[in-house]
Amino acid sequence: MTSDLRLAPTALVVWVAAWCLTGTVEPGADDGGDTGRGAVLAVALLAAAVALGCLVAVRRSRRPAIGHLLLAGVCLVALCVSVHTQVAARAPLPELAGDGAVATLRGTVVSEPRPATFGAGTRWEVAVTQVWARGTGSAARGHVEVTAPGPPPRYGATVVVDVRLGPPGIGAGTVASAAATAVRTTTPPGAVLRATTILREELLEVTDGLSPQARGLVPGAAVGDTTRLPDDLDEAMRATGLTHVTAVSGSHFTIVVAALTVACVLLRVPRAARVVLLVLGAAGFVVLVRPEPSVLRAAWTCAVALLALALGRPAAGPPALAVASTVLLLVDPWMSRSFGFALSCAATAGIILLTGPVVRRLAPWCGRALAFAVAVPLAAQAACGPVLVLLDPALPATAVPANLLAAPALVPATVLGLVATLLAPWAPATAGVVAWFAGMATAWIAAVARFFAGLPGASLPWPGGVGGALLLAAATTAVLWVLLRRPPGRGWRRPPHELLAEAVRHVARGSRRLDRRPGRRVRGVLCVGLLVTGALLVGLVVPRLVPGGPGEAPDDWQVVACDVGQGDTLVVRSGARAGVVIDVGPPGDAAARCLGRLGVERIDLLVLSHFHTDHVGGLDAVLAGRSVRAAVVSPLDEPAAPAQRARRALADAGVPVVVGSPEQQGVAGTVAWRVLAPEASSASGAAGANDASVVLTLRTAGGIDVVTLGDLEQPGQERLVRLLEASGLPEEPVEVLKMAHHGSASQSAELARLLAPRVTLVPVGENDYGHPTQAALAMYTSVGSRLVRTDECGTSALAVREGGLVLTCARGG
The missing domain is CATH 3.60.15.10 (Ribonuclease Z/Hydroxyacylglutathione hydrolase-like)
Structure with missing residues (x-):
C-alpha cells in the first residue's frame, strides 16, 4: 500500500522556514536587513512549496496544484506572523543573553529538573514573563534554561530567579541559558499539576528499595523520570540506542492508547465514549510525563489519529505526523531547533515509511513476526542516524540487535510502571509489588544494554558536524535504494549464500564478455572507475574528516x-x-x-x-x-x-x-x-x-x-x-x-x-x-x-x- 505523502511537502517547508526564520530574525534589529532576508526566504520557500505541491499533485492526481499552493501559503503566512509576534515578545532576552547580563526573571517552571552537566545542582526551564535588568523591568516571553544550586522548584510553580544570562545551547530550543544565584517560589503549581507531581514522587518512593537499575528504569519507562538512572547504565543505553525507553514519545503513547483501547473493548464501551476516554487518557498522560517536544509531537499525532477514529476514517500515519509537526511548529517555531523534536519526528517517519517495505523484504527469509521486530528498530535507526551524528560523531553499531532483544520488555515495563504510579499514593504496598514486577522487565532491558555496549566496536567513529550528517544521510539513502528498489519476489526468498554466489557468477560472466560487447565494455570500465574512485575517497578523504583521525599530530609533538x-x-x-x-x-x-x-x-x-x-x-x-x-x-x-x-x-x-x-x-x-x-x-x-x-x-x-x-x-x-x-x-x-x-x-x-x-x-x-x-x-x-x-x-x-x-x-x- 502506497503511503499518503500529500501533506509532507507542506510540513517540510514549514520546518525549514521555521528553522531559517528563527535563526535570522532577531529582536531589536535597527535595520531591516534580517526581516528583509526573512521575507525573501519566505517567498523562496513558497515557490519551493508550489513546485513540490505540483509534483505531488501530478503524481497522485488527487489534489490540484492550487491546493498545495494555498495550503503552503497559508502555513507560511501563519508562521511568519507567529515568528514576528514571538520575536517581539522575547525582547530583550536575546540581547541580555548575548551580553552575559545579570538579571532577575519571573516565570513558570516548565520542565522537570535534570542534573547539571557541569558542577552541582540541577537545570530546568522557566517560561519567562518578566525580566528586570540594568535598572529597568519589562515584559518578555521565552523559555530560559536555568542551572541552579540547591533543591529545584516544583513543576508549574511561579518563580523569581536572580541569574547571569548566557546564550542558548545548540539545538536547545530556548532563548537563553542562565546560571542562578537565588531562586524564590512565589506561587505553587495548580491542583492538577500538584496531583501529577505527587504521583511522580510517590512512584520514586515505592521504587526506592528496588535494585539500582529498577530505581532508575521503572520511573523512566513509566513517566520519563531519569534522575536516578545509574551513570553506567545511562551510558550503555546511549551507546546501544535504547534511550527511547526513558524518553517518553510515540511508543509510550501507542502502549497507553492500546491498553486503554483493550480495556474499552473488554468493557463494551460505545465508540463515542471510547474516543472521549482515549482523549482524556492521552491528555492525562501528557500532563503526567510533562509536555516536552517529543511528547507534544506524539500527543498531536495521537490527537489526529483519534479525530480520524471519531469520524470513522482510517488513521494514516504520514498525514497525522505532518499535521502534528506543522501545528506544533506554527505554535512554537523555535521547536524546529530542538534535537529532541527532530529525533522524535525522524524516528516516527522512519517507522511509518520504512517498516512495511523492510518487512516485505525480510519476511520470506525469517517470517513476518521476526521481520517486523527487526524492521522497526532498523527503520528508526536509519532515520535518526544523521541527527544523532550531530550530537555524537559515532555510529551505534549494536543498536538494532539491542532494540530487537529489548523490545519485548518495554510493554510490561511501561504498563506495570504506570499501574504502580496510579496506585502509589493510595496503596503503596501494592504499588511496590507491581513496581517489582516492572523491575523484572527493566532488568532484561538493562542486561541487554550493558551486554551490547560492552562488545568491541559497539560505537564506530564517524565524521561529526553537518558534513558527517549529510554523508551518513547519503550513505543510508544509497543502501536503502539498493535494498528496496526491487520488489520482493523469488530472489528475496532464496538464501543469502545463493544470492551471493549468483552475483559472483554474473560478475565473472560479464568480465569474459567485455571484449565481445563494446557497449558493456564501456559501462564496465566506468563502473570499475567509479568503484576505484569511491574506494580512494573512502580511504583518503573520510579518515581526514573523522575527528581525531590519523596523522593529526607531528612526530615531535610536545x-x-x-x-x-x-x-x-x-x-x-x-x-x-x-x-x-x-x-x-x-x-x-x-x-x-x-x-x-x-x-x-x-x-x-x-x-x-x-x-x-x-x-x-x-x-x-x-x-x-x-x-x-x-x-x-x-x-x-x-x-x-x-x-x-x-x-x-x-x-x-x-x-x-x-x-x-x-x-x-x-x-x-x-x-x-x-x-x-x-x-x-x-x-x-x-x-x-x-x-x-x-x-x-x-x-x-x-x-x-x-x-x-x-x-x-x-x-x-x-x-x-x-x-x-x-x-x-x-x-x-x-x-x-x-x-x-x-x-x-x-x-x-x-x-x-x-x-x-x-x-x-x-x-x-x-x-x-x-x-x-x-x-x-x-x-x-x-x-x-x-x-x-x-x-x-x-x-x-x-x-x-x-x-x-x-x-x-x-x-x-
Missing part, C-alpha cells in the same frame, strides 16, 4: 589537546612512548584513541583534575592496555558516583593515588610538574567540584611551560591569583594555558592578565551551555594570547621548532 568532544584530555610528552595525561574525557574511548594515535603506551603521571564525568568518564578505556605509574586526584570526591568509579578503577589497575595539594611536585619522565591548587579550604562541598580542581604547572623537555586550570570557576581563579602573587609566580608569561571550564563565562580577568599565555587551549565540543563564551575568549585575546579551540581545530598539537612554538590542527588551520 603538548596535545585531544579532541574528545565536550570534555578535557591534555597530554604532555614525557618520553618516547610516554606522557603525562591530565583528565581522560567523557565516557567512551575518544581519549584512549587519541593516546593510541600519539603512541602513548605508558602514563608517567595521570591527573584527574576533578570527578565530573566529562573529565573522568573515559578512564576505563585509557587504563586498558597501558601502565600508569602514579595518579593525582582532586581532594573532593564529588559527584560521588563517578568519583567512586574512578577510584575503584585506579585501585583495580594497581595505580598509586595521591590527593592533590599545593607544593606537591615531582618529575614524571622528562616532565617537571608542580601542583598549584586547590587549597584545603577550597576543597569543600560548598565550593563545589569545579573549584576543587587540581591546577598544575608543567615544564616539558622542550622547554614549554604549561598551566592547566581544570574547571576552576571565577572564585577559584581569584584564589589562585592570590596564591601565585604570594609565591612570586609566574616569573614570566606562560607559554601554554589550558583554559578553565571549556571557556565558560565564569573567568577571572586578573588571572588572564597575570598568566598572559602565548597560546590558550580551549577543549570544547558541541554543548548546550554556550561554551566557550565570547567574553572568555575576548578576555584572553586581549592579553595577546592565540586561542586554539578543539571544536574548530580538532586535536591540537604543539611542538618546538627553531626556537618557536608550532601548532598542528587535525582539521587544518
Whole structure:
C-alpha cells in the first residue's frame, strides 16, 4: 500500500522556514536587513512549496496544484506572523543573553529538573514573563534554561530567579541559558499539576528499595523520570540506542492508547465514549510525563489519529505526523531547533515509511513476526542516524540487535510502571509489588544494554558536524535504494549464500564478455572507475574528516589537546612512548584513541583534575592496555558516583593515588610538574567540584611551560591569583594555558592578565551551555594570547621548532 505523502511537502517547508526564520530574525534589529532576508526566504520557500505541491499533485492526481499552493501559503503566512509576534515578545532576552547580563526573571517552571552537566545542582526551564535588568523591568516571553544550586522548584510553580544570562545551547530550543544565584517560589503549581507531581514522587518512593537499575528504569519507562538512572547504565543505553525507553514519545503513547483501547473493548464501551476516554487518557498522560517536544509531537499525532477514529476514517500515519509537526511548529517555531523534536519526528517517519517495505523484504527469509521486530528498530535507526551524528560523531553499531532483544520488555515495563504510579499514593504496598514486577522487565532491558555496549566496536567513529550528517544521510539513502528498489519476489526468498554466489557468477560472466560487447565494455570500465574512485575517497578523504583521525599530530609533538568532544584530555610528552595525561574525557574511548594515535603506551603521571564525568568518564578505556605509574586526584570526591568509579578503577589497575595539594611536585619522565591548587579550604562541598580542581604547572623537555586550570570557576581563579602573587609566580608569561571550564563565562580577568599565555587551549565540543563564551575568549585575546579551540581545530598539537612554538590542527588551520 502506497503511503499518503500529500501533506509532507507542506510540513517540510514549514520546518525549514521555521528553522531559517528563527535563526535570522532577531529582536531589536535597527535595520531591516534580517526581516528583509526573512521575507525573501519566505517567498523562496513558497515557490519551493508550489513546485513540490505540483509534483505531488501530478503524481497522485488527487489534489490540484492550487491546493498545495494555498495550503503552503497559508502555513507560511501563519508562521511568519507567529515568528514576528514571538520575536517581539522575547525582547530583550536575546540581547541580555548575548551580553552575559545579570538579571532577575519571573516565570513558570516548565520542565522537570535534570542534573547539571557541569558542577552541582540541577537545570530546568522557566517560561519567562518578566525580566528586570540594568535598572529597568519589562515584559518578555521565552523559555530560559536555568542551572541552579540547591533543591529545584516544583513543576508549574511561579518563580523569581536572580541569574547571569548566557546564550542558548545548540539545538536547545530556548532563548537563553542562565546560571542562578537565588531562586524564590512565589506561587505553587495548580491542583492538577500538584496531583501529577505527587504521583511522580510517590512512584520514586515505592521504587526506592528496588535494585539500582529498577530505581532508575521503572520511573523512566513509566513517566520519563531519569534522575536516578545509574551513570553506567545511562551510558550503555546511549551507546546501544535504547534511550527511547526513558524518553517518553510515540511508543509510550501507542502502549497507553492500546491498553486503554483493550480495556474499552473488554468493557463494551460505545465508540463515542471510547474516543472521549482515549482523549482524556492521552491528555492525562501528557500532563503526567510533562509536555516536552517529543511528547507534544506524539500527543498531536495521537490527537489526529483519534479525530480520524471519531469520524470513522482510517488513521494514516504520514498525514497525522505532518499535521502534528506543522501545528506544533506554527505554535512554537523555535521547536524546529530542538534535537529532541527532530529525533522524535525522524524516528516516527522512519517507522511509518520504512517498516512495511523492510518487512516485505525480510519476511520470506525469517517470517513476518521476526521481520517486523527487526524492521522497526532498523527503520528508526536509519532515520535518526544523521541527527544523532550531530550530537555524537559515532555510529551505534549494536543498536538494532539491542532494540530487537529489548523490545519485548518495554510493554510490561511501561504498563506495570504506570499501574504502580496510579496506585502509589493510595496503596503503596501494592504499588511496590507491581513496581517489582516492572523491575523484572527493566532488568532484561538493562542486561541487554550493558551486554551490547560492552562488545568491541559497539560505537564506530564517524565524521561529526553537518558534513558527517549529510554523508551518513547519503550513505543510508544509497543502501536503502539498493535494498528496496526491487520488489520482493523469488530472489528475496532464496538464501543469502545463493544470492551471493549468483552475483559472483554474473560478475565473472560479464568480465569474459567485455571484449565481445563494446557497449558493456564501456559501462564496465566506468563502473570499475567509479568503484576505484569511491574506494580512494573512502580511504583518503573520510579518515581526514573523522575527528581525531590519523596523522593529526607531528612526530615531535610536545603538548596535545585531544579532541574528545565536550570534555578535557591534555597530554604532555614525557618520553618516547610516554606522557603525562591530565583528565581522560567523557565516557567512551575518544581519549584512549587519541593516546593510541600519539603512541602513548605508558602514563608517567595521570591527573584527574576533578570527578565530573566529562573529565573522568573515559578512564576505563585509557587504563586498558597501558601502565600508569602514579595518579593525582582532586581532594573532593564529588559527584560521588563517578568519583567512586574512578577510584575503584585506579585501585583495580594497581595505580598509586595521591590527593592533590599545593607544593606537591615531582618529575614524571622528562616532565617537571608542580601542583598549584586547590587549597584545603577550597576543597569543600560548598565550593563545589569545579573549584576543587587540581591546577598544575608543567615544564616539558622542550622547554614549554604549561598551566592547566581544570574547571576552576571565577572564585577559584581569584584564589589562585592570590596564591601565585604570594609565591612570586609566574616569573614570566606562560607559554601554554589550558583554559578553565571549556571557556565558560565564569573567568577571572586578573588571572588572564597575570598568566598572559602565548597560546590558550580551549577543549570544547558541541554543548548546550554556550561554551566557550565570547567574553572568555575576548578576555584572553586581549592579553595577546592565540586561542586554539578543539571544536574548530580538532586535536591540537604543539611542538618546538627553531626556537618557536608550532601548532598542528587535525582539521587544518
